Amino acid sequence: MHTNGSPLSVAQRPNSRTDPVMRSPLCKPEGLPPRSAVGFLLLDSSLRAIAFNTEAIRVLSYPNRLANVRPADVFLAERIRESLLDREPSRESPLVKEFRSGRRRYVCRTFSVDTKGLSQASIAVLLERAPVGLLPLSPVSEQFKLTRRERNALEHLLQGLSNKEIANRMSVSPNTVKAFLRLIMLKMEVSSRAAIVAKIMMTSP
Helix, strand or coil: CCCCCCCCCCCCCCCCCCCCCECCCCCCCHHCCCCCCCEEEEEECCEEEEEEHHHHHHHHHHHCHHCCCHHHHHHHHHHHHHHHCCCCCCCCCCCHHHHHHECCCEEEEEEEECCCCCCEEEEEEEECCCCCCCCCCHHHHHHCCCHHHHHHHHHHHCCCCCCHHHHHHHHHHHHHHHHHHHHHHHHHHCHHHHHHHHHHHHCCC
């Protein structure tokens, strides 16, 4: 597997059992490659995993032992549907930006794929452990019933951006950003930007 700029280029499927990218069925624990810091999934247009590394299985199965995971294709289909599929997908990606596996938080990064040699490939996904202190937006969005656009505005707000900067990131007007933030305040029952952050800090697990 290698990268070559954007979109992500993906090498041909390896033949060795110890290569880092595998296809189902999942290989036995004694044949596992060394641990990677990042989980990798290669999905087709139906979001079916056509290639993956062992760390992706570890991430999505935590806290279960890797040896106890069901056949990889069945397991991944279920976990993609339950944990990675965004209920309000954006134009950029049908997957969430962050999620939980057990009590751990992960960031989900998606990339379009150069399909040369892999005609079914559509999306490459990287699953990375979230840095300490990253606020979990999925539970917050669900608790306060935020829309996808409200969640996007909240995400930028938590990065310390001004209304104008948020407007530029979201390709909307500053007045639209103000409207999003007013709706968020209404749903959270607070009256300021600072109070939004404080509310999230108090309600986050």
